[in-house]
Amino acid sequence: MAQTSTPVTFTVRRYPPELIVPSKPTPRELKPLSDVDDQEGLRFQIPLIHIYQRNPKMGNKNPASVIREALAKVLVFYYPFAGRLREGPSRKLMVDCSSEGVLFIEAEADVTLKQFGVELQPPFPCRDELLYEVPGSGGILDSPLLLIQVTRLLCGGFIVVVRVNHTMCDAFGYVQFMTALSEMANGESTPSTLPVWQRELLCARDPPRVTCTHHEYDQVTDTDGRPMISLDDMEHRSFFFGPTQISAIRRFVPTHLKGCSTFEMLTACLWRSRTIALQPNPEDEMRMMIIVNARRKFNPRIPFGYYGNVFGYPAAISKARDLCNKPLGHALELVMKAKSEVTEEYMRSVADLMVIKGRPNFTAVGSYIVSDVTRTGLLELDFGWGKAVYAGPDHPVAGFYTRYINHKGESGVLIPVWLPGVAMKRFVKELDIMLARDNNDHVIQKQVPAYSKL
Incomplete structure (x- = not known):
């Protein structure tokens, strides 16, 4: 079910970083972000990995050259990405559409996709080689909003890693931009979906008023007294949940909650198993924060293209x-209830809270964030070489659920998990209990007492 790093090393040769600017003149203007965009919790750069196999039909075409040329064309439509963020009064973020460009790196590695292992999934070996963090480029203000590295492999496949400033877009917005990029790479002159800015749609009301409860922004003091865990002490593994695993976990869902979604069920399972693994103080409050796409919650709906x-x-x-x-x-009941709280009024209340409280960060103490990106269309992005064999975000801040097809051809959900090494062993043990089956391939209906000191 889980895979750890494949013991493979390789050398990457990188060409000098380039700044790609729009291929045609674009407006010079100042465009404010929304009051949802510029909250503290989104002021970071997030990398996403896209892996492609060789396609004989593409001959000797260089994917880096194709994507570089398409990038200049797509920035004509998405010209804010070529600008830089500035901060105004009350920490308000805005894009200076300066056409300074986005960073692009072409690279080649002496490795094949087969050497990455049977399953192409995180954690990927030598990840740092696949995305060169150009010195001085990783800030939020006055820094490139996109960094793209295209690494060609010996087998003819290639890996695209994109680092994007999260204040600019969410997963759906990112896929919209990348779809436009892929269309340009395939010879189109105009994106099939034209971009819509209109960030004022999610700006605070006048006067702002918080009308909903927002526990995700509670100010909680860490009184545990335990030392902070270094990322160097963390173990990163991916867990695949196909039809068999999902069916096994559903046996634990009570009758009155049978209508739950697979995402809700897996989130509840992850939350419970992760808490058992971490062994917090019994009285500690544990938060599971669930990313909920609110596009369909608005009336009228958020414009297509936003x-x-x-x-x-x-x-x-x-x-x-x-x-x-x-x-x-x-x-599970708590997860389902939390998800149902997101309405248009809830989102308006979030925007108002940001203005009233100075754009606070989300609560970090006892918290874990999960996001379902299985329906965003990441795997469908095609630059001419076919669909991706893997695509997903790569960041320890959240657990991103991605759509994945394993080497057996089974379609399911892949969930990356970061935990301290000792806790990871307990996490795996707890999952094994839930997925245990007898010799007749029936789920063993037992709950081993977990975390007995509680």
Whole structure:
């Protein structure tokens, strides 16, 4: 079910970084972000990995050259990406559409996709080689909003890693931009979906008023006293949930919650198993924050083509004691309730809260964030070599659920998990309990007492 890093090393030769500017003149203007876009919790750069196999039909075409040329063309339509963020009064972010360009790196590696292992999934070996962090480019203000590295492989395949400033777009906005890029790479002159800015649609009301409860922004002090865990001590593994695994976990769903989605069920399972693995104080409040796409919650709907951030992340909250000792239904009910809280009014309330409280960060203490990107169309992005064999975000901040087809041809959900090494062993053990089957391939209906000191 899980895969760890494949022991493979390789050398990457990189060409000097380039600044790609729009291929035609674009407006010079100042475009404010929305009050959902510029909250503290989105002020970071997030990398996404796209892996492609060799396609004989493409002959000797260089994917880096194709994507570089398409990038200059697509920036004519998405010209804010070629600008730089500035900060105004009250920490308000805006894009200076200066046409300074986005960073692009062409590279080649002496490795084949087969050497990455049977399953192409995180954690990828030598990830840092696949995305060169150009010195001075990783800031939020006055820094490139996109960095793209295209690495060609010995087998004819290639890997595209894109680092994007999250304040500019969410997963759906990112795929909209990348779809336009892929269309340009395939010879189109205009994107099939024209971009819509209109960030004022998600700006605070006048006067701003917080009308909903937002536990995701609670100010919580860490009184645990435990030392902070270094990222160097963290273990990164991916867990695949195909039809067999999903069916096994559904056996633990109580009758009155059978209508839950697979995402809700897996999130409850992850939340419970992760809490057992971390062994927090029994009275600690544990938060599971769920990214909820709110595009369809608005009336009238957010315009087609809008590529800004349109999501909330409501928090399901439970005492660690209850998560660990109660059945899966306890966590599941809380997850489903939290998701249902996201409405148009909820999103308006978030925007107002940002203005009133100075654009605070989300609560970090006892929190974990998950996001379902299985329906965003990441795998469908095609630059001329066919669909991706893997595509997904790569960041320890959140657990991103991606659509994945394993080497057996099974379609399912891939979930990357970051945990301290000792906790990862407990996490795997807890999942094994839930997925255990007898010799007749029936799920073993038992709950081993977990975290008994509670």
